[in-house]
Amino acid sequence: MTVPTPRHGPAPPPMADSPLFPLGARFAPPSGNYRWVEPWGAPLRVMHWVAALAILVLIVTGFYIGRPYFMTTGAPPQYLMGYIRLIHYVAAGVFVMTGLVRVYWLFAGNQFERLPALFPIRKRDWVNLVTQVKYYLMIHPERAPHYIGHNPLQQLSYTTTYVVSIVVMFTGFAMYGQAAPGGFFYTITQPLTLAVGGIQVVRLVHHLCVWWFIIFPIMHIYLVIRKEVTERGGGLSGIINGGHYIRADKQYVDE
Amino acid sequence: MFFPTQFPWAKDQSLGEHLEASGVSRRDFLEFCGQMAVLLGLTEMAAPRVAAALEGVKRPVVIWIQLQECTGCVESILRSADPSIGELILNIVSLDYSHTLMAASGTAAEAALASSMKANMGEYLLVVTGSVPLAEGGIYTTMGGRTAKDVLVEAAAGAKAVFAVGACAHWGSVQAAKPNPTGAVGVAEIIKDKPIVHLTGCPPIAETITATFVHYLTFGALPELDSDGRPLFAYGARIHDQCPRRANFDAGQYVEVFDDDAARKGWCLYKVGCKGPATFSPCPIFMWNMKTSWPIGAGHPCIGCTERNFWDTMTPFYNRLPNVAGLGIEQTADTIGAALAAGALAGVAAHAAATTVHQIRSHRKAAAAEGAHDGQD
Ligand code: SF4
Numbered sequence: 001m002t003v004p005t006p007r008h009g010p011a012p013p014p015m016a017d018s019p020l021f022p023l024g025a026r027f028a029p030p031s032g033n034y035r036w037v038e039p040w041g042a043p044l045r046v047m048h049w050v051a052a053l054a055i056l057v058l059i060v061t062g063f064y065i066g067r068p069y070f071m072t073t074g075a076p077p078q079y080l081m082g083y084i085r086l087i088h089y090v091a092a093g094v095f096v097m098t099g100l101v102r103v104y105w106l107f108a109g110n111q112f113e114r115l116p117a118l119f120p121i122r123k124r125d126w127v128n129l130v131t132q133v134k135y136y137l138m139i140h141p142e143r144a145p146h147y148i149g150h151n152p153l154q155q156l157s158y159t160t161t162y163v164v165s166i167v168v169m170f171t172g173f174a175m176y177g178q179a180a181p182g183g184f185f186y187t188i189t190q191p192l193t194l195a196v197g198g199i200q201v202v203r204l205v206h207h208l209c210v211w212w213f214i215i216f217p218i219m220h221i222y223l224v225i226r227k228e229v230t231e232r233g234g235g236l237s238g239i240i241n242g243g244h245y246i247r248a249d250k251q252y253v254d255e
Numbered sequence: 256m257f258f259p260t261q262f263p264w265a266k267d268q269s270l271g272e273h274l275e276a277s278g279v280s281r282r283d284f285l286e287f288c289g290q291m292a293v294l295l296g297l298t299e300m301a302a303p304r305v306a307a308a309l310e311g312v313k314r315p316v317v318i319w320i321q322l323q324e325c326t327g328c329v330e331s332i333l334r335s336a337d338p339s340i341g342e343l344i345l346n347i348v349s350l351d352y353s354h355t356l357m358a359a360s361g362t363a364a365e366a367a368l369a370s371s372m373k374a375n376m377g378e379y380l381l382v383v384t385g386s387v388p389l390a391e392g393g394i395y396t397t398m399g400g401r402t403a404k405d406v407l408v409e410a411a412a413g414a415k416a417v418f419a420v421g422a423c424a425h426w427g428s429v430q431a432a433k434p435n436p437t438g439a440v441g442v443a444e445i446i447k448d449k450p451i452v453h454l455t456g457c458p459p460i461a462e463t464i465t466a467t468f469v470h471y472l473t474f475g476a477l478p479e480l481d482s483d484g485r486p487l488f489a490y491g492a493r494i495h496d497q498c499p500r501r502a503n504f505d506a507g508q509y510v511e512v513f514d515d516d517a518a519r520k521g522w523c524l525y526k527v528g529c530k531g532p533a534t535f536s537p538c539p540i541f542m543w544n545m546k547t548s549w550p551i552g553a554g555h556p557c558i559g560c561t562e563r564n565f566w567d568t569m570t571p572f573y574n575r576l577p578n579v580a581g582l583g584i585e586q587t588a589d590t591i592g593a594a595l596a597a598g599a600l601a602g603v604a605a606h607a608a609a610t611t612v613h614q615i616r617s618h619r620k621a622a623a624a625e626g627a628h629d630g631q632d
């Protein structure tokens with residue numbers, strides 16, 4: 001299989017490049033010496049936003065299921081918890097689908113999206129990881145390693161998010177499967193459930209994982225906006241239209 | 256041996272003959288068989304076949320050993336169902352040895368055990384209640400100077416099948432809760448080469464045990480087991496999926512504190528820590544004390560006593576989730592998560608402020624440099 005390479009070069013002819021989300025391409029390039037790159041393929045972008053929405057729905061409904069914070073008072077027939085659980089399960093299904101798309105795209109995506117891009121595997125990445133941390137800690141706020149795709153710190157935190165996603169899905173399925181012993185979900189999850197000490201442990205892990213999906217977006221959204229404000233390349237719109245501008249006078253580690 | 260009966264079940268008598276001799280009516284017997292068939296998940300159509308098989312059964316030899324335990328399991332069995340059927344059950348389970356219930360004691364009791372085991376080598380049914388303490392050579396429970404482990408290994412050697420009754424025999428129960436000072440383990444940790452059925456619970460419901468006996472006597476085999484060694488007919492579904500309060504759960508109607516209006520209305524006990532969603536047990540169906548009631552029926556949340564490790568994982572009993580261990584003070588997942596999230600927010604805010612300061616400074620520097628440059632021109 002040939003690896004589709006990301007486009008980069010001068011500013012694109014407006015509109016033509018991102019048929020899926022032409023919005024971002026309308027932005028004029030920032031003044032100064034910039035060039036255009038397109039690191040994020042359409043499946044990745046769709047997956048990102050669908051997953052984000054699914055996670056939001058899962059968090060809101062999940063907190064209700066864990067601790068029902070409002071109640072119905074009238075006589076049955078009512079079905080509040082029932083509907084909320086239904087929404088939770090549907091959103092969970094959507095979330096799992098986005099995961100499958102991501103797994104497919106680990107093998108079919110471009111160099112910034114493929115499996116190796118998930119991990120800081122080269123020595124230079126570990127060196128840059130330290131530089132990146134020092135940059136964020138403002139020890140040397142002028143000197144960040146430049147990546148077109150994800151820098152090592154992003155790799156680590158995003159890959160952690162994937163791992164947590166797998167754990168949260170698996171623990172979710174384990175609890176879901178309890179209603180139908182001997183069924184598919186029960187059978188695939190039960191050995192691990194017993195190995196970790198029972199379904200209550202699974203439940204606790206599920207709850208703890210959720211907090212990653214609250215804490216990670218706080219930092220993620222902040223850092224993305226920060227990058228946008230300090231570098232003005234349109235990176236924020238890159239996850240919508242697939243491309244953004246980067247400074248043409250810098251060297252990029254992962255080019 | 257439970258109650259000294261006028262009509263002991265003689266060794267070579269079949270159960271049918273025995274019942275006739277003890278004056279149990281055929282009608283009562285068939286009713287009992289029907290109940291057992293239903294408990295076992297068979298149709299009532301199977302009742303005549305169960306009856307036919309049971310009638311021909313010869314008295315089984317049952318040896319009951321009690322290891323590290325509280326005798327609660329024996330108590331539970333003594334209180335099984337209504338008297339006529341209870342008597343029937345107790346007669347089926349004519350015990351050759353049970354140190355709590357037998358009249359003999361001391362050396363005589365031990366001699367009875369030894370002789371019964373020898374005479375029925377490879378044939379008897381072994382019932383075990385209680386866990387096996389392994390720490391410090393097993394000194395925490397000894398009988399006649401021998402450790403629980405030795406007694407168990409010896410008794411199991413000649414057993415045809417083992418009934419591990421109660422949470423203690425299943426995985427150790429309360430004495431195996433962290434930090435498990437006596438090193439208590441369940442029967443299956445020691446006995447690996449015999450068919451074992453786990454009738455778990457703290458204590459288990461008597462009818463679960465009776466029905467398993469009936470299954471064993473009728474079919475000559477243990478019933479089908481789940482992934483944790485428990486018979487599926489009893490432990491095949493969650494409390495939560497059989498609970499009469501489930502309609503309130505689905506409707507979003509919960510007890511908040513034990514004496515509120517919702518509690519009086521009999522709403523779902525989820526918010527006061529019910530572990531029904533995590534617990535496989537027949538309580539809602541079999542119920543307790545001659546079907547009088549059961550915990551949730553009486554307004555108390557399920558504590559999950561049929562599940563492995565429940566003293567550690569189902570506690571606090573009045574919270575839905577276990578605390579997060581290892582932090583010195585006990586904390587819930589949500590407190591920890593909320594604290595971390597607040598920390599992340601604060602960190603982000605501080606970082607944004609620092610970034611702004613830095614941006615302003617570097618802009619000024621750039622402007623100053625430009626100004627100097629302009630000046631040179
Ligand atoms: S399982 Fe519970 S009731 Fe039975 S002996 Fe052990 S502690 Fe007692």
Ligand code: SF4
Binds near residue numbers: 529530
């Ligand atoms: S009382 Fe417990 S078992 Fe019954 S519906 Fe509520 S949570 Fe489930």
